[in-house]
Amino acid sequence: MSIDFHLGRPAAGARIVVAMSGGVDSSVVAVLAAKTGAEVIGVTLQLYDHGEAVRRSGSCCAGQDIYDAKTVCDRLGIAHYVLDYESRFRTGVIDRFADEYAMGRTPVPCSMCNQGVKFTDLIGFARDLGADCLATGHYVRRVEREGRIEMWKGRDPSRDQSYFLYGTTADQLAYLRFPLGDLPKSETRRLAEEAGLIVANKPDSQDICFVPDGDYASLVKRLRPETAAPGEIVHVDGRVLGSHEGVVHFTIGQRRGIEVGGQPEPLYVVRIDPEQRQLVVGPRSALAVASALVEGINWLAEDQREVSAKVRSLARPVDGSWDGERLTFANPEYGVAPGQSAVFYEGDRLLGGGTIVETEAAAMREAEAA
Incomplete structure (x- = not known):
C-alpha cells in the first residue's frame, strides 16, 4: 500500500519526520513514509524521567514505548531520535491538568498536549532538520480543496481524533501529514503485521497517558493537596x-x-x-445547559454562525449557533462543563474550537424568558 505524502518534490530528495509514540499507528506511518523513497527520521518524545518511564508500561511515551519505537526504526533502517521533553510536558500539560481540576473544571489534556509539545515543539524540531513535513498517526484527514488546506474527521468514525486537534493552526496543518486518516484500525494492524512489526498487536494507549491506572484523583491530590479537603454536598x-x-x-x-x-x-x-x-x-434536569461561553477560539476554516458542535470527544455533534463568544445549543445539552473543549464542524470538516469557560443553565434561561 502506498500513500501520497504530498511532498511537493521528488521523494528521492525529500525528508519526512515521523512522530513515533511506540504504538502501532505511528509505527505504520513510518512504514508508509519509508515506502515513498524519501529519507525518514523517527522522533519520540520522552515525557517522563527514565525511572518513571520504565514504570509506566502501557502509557504513551513511556520506557517500553521508546524501546518499541527504536526497534521499529531499526527494522526499517531509519534514524531515530529521542527528545527529552519531560520538563515541558510537566509544566505545559500535567501541572495545567492539576490546576484545572483545582478550579473545579474538567480539562482535556490531550488537546493541551497536541497544542504544545506534540505539534508546536515537534514541528519546530522537524523544520530544524530541514524536513518537508511532519507525519503523525492521528486518525484525521488533511484535505486540499479549492486552494486551501482543511482538516476533516477520520474516515472511520470510531477512530476519529479531530476533537483533540482543533487547536492546530493553518500553518501547522500545511506542514503536517496524517496518512492513516482514510484507514480503519483493522487495516493499520494488518499493515503492521505485513511489515513484521513487533507492535502489530500492541494494545492502544490510554487517552490520559500520565494516568495509566485511571486514578487521576491521586495525581491531582499529590500535586494540589487542597483539592482533597472535605466539604459540603449542597442541593x-x-x-x-x-x-x-x-x-x-x-x-x-x-x-x-x-x-x-x-x-x-x-x-x-x-x-x-x-x-x-x-x-x-x-x-438530571439541572444539568441541562442552554449555552456556553467559549474562549481561546482557533479557526481552521471560516467563522460560521450555524455550526455542529461537540463538547465531549465521544459525543455526537449537536446543532448550535455561534455569535462570536457564546455557543447556543439548539436543544439543551447535558454534562457540559467548564474546561471541556467545544469543537465546531460542518459535516466532516473541522471548523475550529475553543475552551468552555462558563455555562448557562437551561432552567435559568427559561426562568428569564418567563
Whole structure:
C-alpha cells in the first residue's frame, strides 16, 4: 500500500519526520513514509524521567514505548531520535491538568498536549532538520480543496481524533501529514503485521497517558493537596445534604460517589465550588445547559454562525449557533462543563474550537424568558 505524502518534490530528495509514540499507528506511518523513497527520521518524545518511564508500561511515551519505537526504526533502517521533553510536558500539560481540576473544571489534556509539545515543539524540531513535513498517526484527514488546506474527521468514525486537534493552526496543518486518516484500525494492524512489526498487536494507549491506572484523583491530590479537603454536598435548592472527601473526586455530570441517602431521585454533580469546597448536586434536569461561553477560539476554516458542535470527544455533534463568544445549543445539552473543549464542524470538516469557560443553565434561561 502506498500513500501520497504530498511532498511537493521528488521523494528521492525529500525528508519526512515521523512522530513515533511506540504504538502501532505511528509505527505504520513510518512504514508508509519509508515506502515513498524519501529519507525518514523517527522522533519520540520522552515525557517522563527514565525511572518513571520504565514504570509506566502501557502509557504513551513511556520506557517500553521508546524501546518499541527504536526497534521499529531499526527494522526499517531509519534514524531515530529521542527528545527529552519531560520538563515541558510537566509544566505545559500535567501541572495545567492539576490546576484545572483545582478550579473545579474538567480539562482535556490531550488537546493541551497536541497544542504544545506534540505539534508546536515537534514541528519546530522537524523544520530544524530541514524536513518537508511532519507525519503523525492521528486518525484525521488533511484535505486540499479549492486552494486551501482543511482538516476533516477520520474516515472511520470510531477512530476519529479531530476533537483533540482543533487547536492546530493553518500553518501547522500545511506542514503536517496524517496518512492513516482514510484507514480503519483493522487495516493499520494488518499493515503492521505485513511489515513484521513487533507492535502489530500492541494494545492502544490510554487517552490520559500520565494516568495509566485511571486514578487521576491521586495525581491531582499529590500535586494540589487542597483539592482533597472535605466539604459540603449542597442541593441546588440550598439544602445541605451531607459531606464529601474532596472535590478532586468529582466532575460535572457525575452520579457515582455522591453518598447521600433518602433522596426521591438520583442526584448528579451540577457545579463545583472549590473555594467554598462545595459540591452542588441536583436532578438530571439541572444539568441541562442552554449555552456556553467559549474562549481561546482557533479557526481552521471560516467563522460560521450555524455550526455542529461537540463538547465531549465521544459525543455526537449537536446543532448550535455561534455569535462570536457564546455557543447556543439548539436543544439543551447535558454534562457540559467548564474546561471541556467545544469543537465546531460542518459535516466532516473541522471548523475550529475553543475552551468552555462558563455555562448557562437551561432552567435559568427559561426562568428569564418567563
